[in-house]
Amino acid sequence: MTTHPVLRLTGITKRFGTTLANDAISIDLAPGEVLALLGENGAGKTTLMSILFGHYTPDAGTVEVAGVQLPPGKPRAAIRAGVGMVHQHFSLAANLTVLDNVMTGTESLWRLKSSTGTARLKLLSIAERFGLKVNPDARVGDLSVGEQQRVEILKALYNDAKILILDEPTAVLTNLEAETLFATLRVMAQSGLSLIFISHKLNEVMAAADRVVVLRGGKVVAERLAAETSKAELAELMVGRRVARPVREAAVPGDVLFQAINLDVGHRLSGINFTVRSGETLGIIGVSGNGQTDLGHLVSGLAQHTGGELRLFDQPVTQSSVRGMIEAGVGRVPEDRNSEGAIGEMAIWENAVLERIWEFSRNGLVDRRAARQFANEIIGGFDVRGGTPDSRTRLLSGGNMQKLILGRNLQKRPRILIAAQPTRGLDEGAIAAVHTRILDARRAGTGVLLISEDLDEVISLADRIQAIVKGRLSPPIPAEQADARMLGLMMAGDWPQDGKLAHAS
Amino acid sequence: MRLERRAHRPLLLVLLAPIIAIVTALVIAGVLIAIAGAPVLEAYRLILTGAFGTRLGFTETLTRATPLMLTGLAAAVAFRARVWNIGAEGQFYLSAIAVAAVAATVFSGWPPYLLIPAALMVGAIAGMIMLLVPLGLRLRFGVDEVVTSLLLNFVVVLFVSMMIEGPLKDPLAFGWPQSIPVGPDAMLPKLIDRTRLHIGLVIAMVIAVLVYFLQSRTVFGMQSRAAGLSPTAAVFSGVPLAKTLIKVACLSGGLAGLAGAIEVMGVKGYVTTDLSPGYGYSGIIVAMLANLHPIGVIAAALFTATMFVGADSMGRALGIPSYIADVTVSLSLLTMLVSIFFTQYRIRR
Numbered sequence: 001m002t003t004h005p006v007l008r009l010t011g012i013t014k015r016f017g018t019t020l021a022n023d024a025i026s027i028d029l030a031p032g033e034v035l036a037l038l039g040e041n042g043a044g045k046t047t048l049m050s051i052l053f054g055h056y057t058p059d060a061g062t063v064e065v066a067g068v069q070l071p072p073g074k075p076r077a078a079i080r081a082g083v084g085m086v087h088q089h090f091s092l093a094a095n096l097t098v099l100d101n102v103m104t105g106t107e108s109l110w111r112l113k114s115s116t117g118t119a120r121l122k123l124l125s126i127a128e129r130f131g132l133k134v135n136p137d138a139r140v141g142d143l144s145v146g147e148q149q150r151v152e153i154l155k156a157l158y159n160d161a162k163i164l165i166l167d168e169p170t171a172v173l174t175n176l177e178a179e180t181l182f183a184t185l186r187v188m189a190q191s192g193l194s195l196i197f198i199s200h201k202l203n204e205v206m207a208a209a210d211r212v213v214v215l216r217g218g219k220v221v222a223e224r225l226a227a228e229t230s231k232a233e234l235a236e237l238m239v240g241r242r243v244a245r246p247v248r249e250a251a252v253p254g255d256v257l258f259q260a261i262n263l264d265v266g267h268r269l270s271g272i273n274f275t276v277r278s279g280e281t282l283g284i285i286g287v288s289g290n291g292q293t294d295l296g297h298l299v300s301g302l303a304q305h306t307g308g309e310l311r312l313f314d315q316p317v318t319q320s321s322v323r324g325m326i327e328a329g330v331g332r333v334p335e336d337r338n339s340e341g342a343i344g345e346m347a348i349w350e351n352a353v354l355e356r357i358w359e360f361s362r363n364g365l366v367d368r369r370a371a372r373q374f375a376n377e378i379i380g381g382f383d384v385r386g387g388t389p390d391s392r393t394r395l396l397s398g399g400n401m402q403k404l405i406l407g408r409n410l411q412k413r414p415r416i417l418i419a420a421q422p423t424r425g426l427d428e429g430a431i432a433a434v435h436t437r438i439l440d441a442r443r444a445g446t447g448v449l450l451i452s453e454d455l456d457e458v459i460s461l462a463d464r465i466q467a468i469v470k471g472r473l474s475p476p477i478p479a480e481q482a483d484a485r486m487l488g489l490m491m492a493g494d495w496p497q498d499g500k501l502a503h504a505s
Numbered sequence: 506m507r508l509e510r511r512a513h514r515p516l517l518l519v520l521l522a523p524i525i526a527i528v529t530a531l532v533i534a535g536v537l538i539a540i541a542g543a544p545v546l547e548a549y550r551l552i553l554t555g556a557f558g559t560r561l562g563f564t565e566t567l568t569r570a571t572p573l574m575l576t577g578l579a580a581a582v583a584f585r586a587r588v589w590n591i592g593a594e595g596q597f598y599l600s601a602i603a604v605a606a607v608a609a610t611v612f613s614g615w616p617p618y619l620l621i622p623a624a625l626m627v628g629a630i631a632g633m634i635m636l637l638v639p640l641g642l643r644l645r646f647g648v649d650e651v652v653t654s655l656l657l658n659f660v661v662v663l664f665v666s667m668m669i670e671g672p673l674k675d676p677l678a679f680g681w682p683q684s685i686p687v688g689p690d691a692m693l694p695k696l697i698d699r700t701r702l703h704i705g706l707v708i709a710m711v712i713a714v715l716v717y718f719l720q721s722r723t724v725f726g727m728q729s730r731a732a733g734l735s736p737t738a739a740v741f742s743g744v745p746l747a748k749t750l751i752k753v754a755c756l757s758g759g760l761a762g763l764a765g766a767i768e769v770m771g772v773k774g775y776v777t778t779d780l781s782p783g784y785g786y787s788g789i790i791v792a793m794l795a796n797l798h799p800i801g802v803i804a805a806a807l808f809t810a811t812m813f814v815g816a817d818s819m820g821r822a823l824g825i826p827s828y829i830a831d832v833t834v835s836l837s838l839l840t841m842l843v844s845i846f847f848t849q850y851r852i853r854r
Contacts, residue, residue, distance in 0.1 A: 016509075302740065322743030332741075340741040343734045354731055355742035361724045368722075395513075 004067060006031050006194050007052075007083075007163050012061035014047055021047040023218040024061070029163065034185060034195045036209035036226075038202075038238055040427040041397060044218040045198045049165050053085045054078040065163065084156025088167045090148050092155075094141035099123060101140055102155045119158075126157050130187050146177035153184075164188065166197040170204055171425065176287065182208040200238070200427050202231045203456070214238055239428050246436045249443075251463040254278035257313060257416050257447040258299070258330075264307035268294045271308070272473040274449075274466060276416060281438070281448040282476070283462025285455065287491055291471040292451050293335060296420040299449060300332045301325035313415070326356055331409030331441075335420035335451070337398070341405045344394030348384075349375035351393050352408045374411070382407035383433065399430025406437055417441050420451040435461060455487060469493040514848050522844035523794050523801070527808060529844075530837035534829060541825040548819050548829075555818030556811040562818065564700035568772065570810035572597070572781070574709040575764035576788025577795065577802040578716055579632075583757035585720065585797050587733035588640060588750055592654030593761035594785025595661035596635040598776075600628035600765035602665045605776045606673055608687035617690045624691050625766050632762015633755045635661065640754040644747050658785065666778045675775060684776040693771040703771035710803055712760070717799040719756075729753050761785060782813070790838040796845060809834050 005028035014022040021044045029035055039045045050056045052063055057073035064070070065081040092101050103119050123136055132150050134143075140151060149169065156164055166185075170178040185195055185208060199205050205212055206226060214222040214237045222237045258276040263269065269291050276282050286292055297303040298310075301322040310317040312328055325332065332355075334340035342351045349368070352375040353360040360371045375389035382403045386396050393401065402422065409417065419438060423431045438461060442448050451468075452458050458465055464476040467490035474495040477486070489495075535545040556566045576593045583590035608624045615623065639653035666682065669675075673684045693703040720726035731739040732749045740746055764784060769776055791809055795801030816830030 300741065301743070322741070326743065334741050336737075339735065339737045341738065343731055343738045345734050346731065350727060350731075354727065354739075354744070357724050357727065364723050364725065366722060366724055366727055 005029055006066055008064040009048070009052065010062050010064070012048060012051055012063070013059050014044075014051060014056060015059055016047075020218050022051065022058070022061075025215070025218075025220055026061075027213055027220070029194050029196065031194055032189050032192050034189050034197070034208060034210045036205040036212045037196055037198045037215060038200065038205050038212050038234060039215035040200055040238055040429070041399075043215040043238075045215055046167060047218075048215070049085070049167060049196070049198060052078070053083060053165065079159055079161075082160060082162035084159060084161025084164045086149065086152045086156060086164065086166045086169060088169075088171055090152050092140045092148060092151060095139065097137050097139055098134055098143075098151050098154075099136040101151055102136075102158045104155075106159065123154060123158060126154060129191070130157070130184055132184060146173055146180070149173065149177075149181070161193070163194045163196070166195070168198055168200075170199070170201065178204065202234050202238075202428075205234065206231055216240055235428055246432065246439050248281075248439060248461060248463075251280040251442070253280040253463070254445065256311075258449065259311040260305075260308065261311070262308035263298075263305050263310055265294050265298050265303055265305050267471070269298065269471045272471075274473060274476070276447040276449050278415065278445050278447045279442060280463040281442055281450055281461050283458035283465045283479070284449070284451045284468050284473070285458045285465055285487055285491060286453065286468035288453050290468050292420065292453075292468060294471070295468065296335050296418065296451055299325075299330075299418050300334065301330070322355065323358070329412075329415040331412070331414030331417040331446075333402075333405055333409065333417070333419040333422050335424070337401055337405055342393045342401055344392065346393060347390050348379070348387050348393050348396070348404065349389035351404065352378055352389075355408070356412075374408075378404060378407035378411055381411060382437070397430075399426045399433070402426060402430065402434060403437075406434060410437060410441055413444070414441075414446055417446050417448045418451075419448060421453065422450070423452075423454065423457060431457075455484060459484075459487075465490075467491045467493075467495070509851055511849060511851055518848050519796065522848050523796065523805065523841060526794070526841040526844040527837050529840040530833055533836050533840075534833040537832060538825065538829060541829070543823040543825050548823055548825070551819035551822050552812065552815030554815075555822075556815035560697075561700065562814060564697055564702040566807070566810045566814045567706050568701045568703070569813055570806045571703075571705045571709050571771070572764040572768045572784045573787055573791050573806035573809050574706075574713060574802055575760050575767065576784050577791030577806050578709075578713055578788075578799060579757045579760035579764070580789045580792035581795060581797045581799060581802055582716060582720070582729075582760065583636075583753060584792060585733055586729040586750060586753040588636075588753050588757065589649075589651045590636055590639075590654055590754070590757050590761070591651055591789065592636060592639065592657050592785070593757075593764070593788045594781060594783065595654070595658035596632035596758050596761035597765035597768070597781050597785045598658075598661045598665045599635050600631040600762035601769045601776045601780055602668055602673065602684065603631040604628045604691075604766045604769050605684040605687055606668075608691040608770070609685060612691070613688070615690070620690050621693065621770065624687070624770060625763060628766025628769075629759040629762045632760070632765065633758040635762070636754045636758030637751065640750060644750065662778060665776065669776060669778070673776075678775075682777065686775045687770055688774075691770050692774055693767065701772055703767075705767040705771040708763075708767065712763075713799045713803050716756075716760075720799065725749070725752060761788070764788075787834065790834055790841075793838055793845075794841050796841075808837075 007029040009025060009027045012022050012025045025048055037045045051058045054073055054075040054077060062069050065083065070081055071077050099120055102123055120136055127134055132154055134147060134150050140148060169181060173181060189195055209226045212224045212226055212234065213220055216238060255278050256275055257278050260272050260274050263272045274282060298305060301320045301324060304320060349372045353371040360367050372389040378384060384400050384403045386400050423434050438448055450461055459479060459482060462479050464478055465482050466476045467474040474490050538545050538548045555562050557563050579593050580590060604624050604627055607627050612620050612623055639650040639657065642648040642653055643650045669682050669684045675683050675685045693705055696702045696704055696706060728744045728749050731744050732746055736746055768780060773780065787809055791802055791805040794805035812830045812833050816827045820827030
């Protein structure tokens with residue numbers, strides 16, 4: 001492609017306090033091209049796109065669209081020039097219809113008559129052209145996350161965007177939705193649009209992009225054609241050193257530690273069976289929203305089962321509680337570390353001991369010395385960087401917060417570890433660290449129950465795999481027999497009803 | 506220009522925030538004083554001398570600060586756990602009328618060393634009940650306690666006026682609407698003779714220290730903070746959410762109730778419907794000025810009382826309405842909210 005670039009960033013530099021978020025970044029984008037901006041959290045991807053879209057004013061450098069320089073710090077000018085942005089966190093009004101949301105900001109306040117009719121036709125024709133099916137009269141709050149993202153994209157296209165920027169578009173999507181999204185992006189590129197998507201996931205970058213620009217520490221460290229690179233090379237470029245996720249060795253399963261027999265939780269989980277043995281990992285795979293949260297809450301002691309039997313260390317559990325689970329030796333990593341795992345405004349030491357406060361208090365008084373000591377052990381033992389026991393937990397990055405949560409559980413050598421979405425949203429380096437810890441615990445005899453939406457994660461960590469679909473669990477299959485296609489079928493609910501999917505029980 | 510969250514909250518800034526807020530409020534109020542036609546600096550000088558310049562003024566300021574400390578603590582402990590208790594005024598009045606109802610009747614003849622603690626306890630319990638109602642509605646039905654606790658204030662004040670016009674009316678008061686007196690044995694000892702200053706000030710300050718200890722050192726303090734900051738994370742960590750909030754409500758309502766009981770037993774000896782010049786509401790401002798810190802509440806209550814007492818005497822001397830005190834205190838709430846905001850965020854170009 002030797003045509004002029006539709007977009008040219010030259011020498012973009014942006015400093016926040018003492019950190020250099022963007023350091024003389026220059027990027028060109030050709031018409032009809034899909035460019036991936038790859039980098040770890042904090043590499044400067046989002047800052048760069050915010051500058052391009054006019055949210056930030058750069059300290060130096062220029063943005064040119066089709067050869068015309070954009071005034072810095074003016075989002076309206078960017079929109080007029082044909083730049084559209086789909087944010088990671090949608091900016092939609094939940095109680096308005098799709099059409100209302102798309103039209104917002106396009107009409108003059110002083111026009112008496114709203115041209116809804118024309119707008120509807122335009123929206124439908126765009127939707128038709130790119131295969132973005134959506135009902136213009138649906139209330140946005142009633143749509144799924146994937147559909148809401150479609151509305152965001154339509155909104156950008158409605159404003160005649162020629163360049164579309166997507167910030168971590170798959171962070172909120174299920175695998176299936178992500179595939180649909182990438183197919184749509186292809187169609188858009190073929191019809192002449194130029195796309196930039198921001199990501200730290202290697203798989204999707206390889207699958208969807210024509211060209212990959214790798215950012216690290218605010219600098220462009222490499223530029224590759226997707227066809228001429230590999231995941232391993234990109235991973236190394238992104239992290240700056242060789243990272244390899246740890247490899248699972250064969251399990252030595254021991255006693256049955258945790259067992260569900262025909263278990264119900266209201267109508268949300270029905271008739272589920274699973275068995276966790278010491279020294280092995282049971283992986284529960286599934287598309288988000290199929291009951292993972294309920295399962296996680298049940299085994300974490302937050303919910304009660306309403307039917308069937310739950311057995312912990314060969315004893316039936318009648319009334320489960322958080323304290324009961326922790327005292328029995330169950331470590332728990334919640335699926336959402338920000339809303340359940342830790343309290344950002346509290347100190348690291350407080351988050352370290354809150355769930356086992358009875359061990360760190362006497363007569364109602366908190367033993368702060370012991371608590372700080374425990375926090376220090378976790379910080380040292382689990383390589384939690386970016387804070388002391390007294391600093392607020394909010395200051396930790398996602399990966400370090402997860403190490404803290406994992407550490408406060410593993411430091412006490414639990415007999416069972418429940419890990420729900422343990423690496424969601426983490427970058428490559430942190431994922432490797434978390435995986436290593438989980439495998440270490442398993443080797444030491446802990447039984448691990450892994451609930452995850454990440455296929456690669458489950459295949460690489462689990463010894464046996466069950467799929468969760470609409471509150472039901474498939475029979476387990478040994479990881480050796482699992483491949484992506486088979487798991488895909490299982491996640492779609494396709495398994496024989498007689499439960500004879502595999503020999504392992 | 507945009508706002509950016511600070512990574513750290515500098516301690517110096519946190520300590521300076523209330524001072525900057527108060528100075529700003531005083532400057533704005535100064536403009537209003539000037540518009541009212543009075544010399545601004547002279548007015549502030551008169552406020553200071555009115556509040557501290559005489560023995561009477563000084564003790565009066567401390568007397569007024571006493572209930573403000575307790576209602577301020579009531580708001581501070583509740584707000585920390587995100588229980589929005591706007592009902593301290595009602596808790597104050599229900600407690601006052603409850604004390605008036607029992608002190609000279611049920612507890613009649615008791616020796617003071619039993620009578621006073623018992624009456625204070627009755628007041629605290631009355632305050633608790635007044636807050637447990639809105640909290641119960643929130644826990645059971647999800648009703649916003651801001652609305653219910655606020656509206657219950659009016660219910661209680663009307664109930665009190667019904668009582669002092671009816672069953673609890675003092676027959677010896679020449680028809681004035683006031684309650685039967687609590688009796689001399691129920692009166693709190695004076696701190697300084699021939700002033701209104703009573704032992705309640707010491708009680709309030711000791712309680713502030715106890716609350717500080719409770720919040721910073723105990724499991725309850727930690728759990729109530731967790732419950733306020735993130736209910737979902739608190740539940741995941743095994744904090745009994747409802748139980749913790751109920752305890753917080755008992756503490757907060759109890760403190761506001763104690764304020765009412767102490768005011769009746771320390772100052773007037775009987776209940777009227779103007780017993781509180783809005784102590785319950787001012788307590789919210791006191792708590793905010795203190796950034797919800799129990800020890801800070803003592804200082805914030807002193808500032809607020811200074812404005813009220815000082816403005817009274819300044820108003821008399823210069824002939825401008827003493828409402829300027831309400832205006833200044835209310836302004837200081839707004840400026841404090843802005844100050845707190847800037848301890849957490851900074852402006853970037």
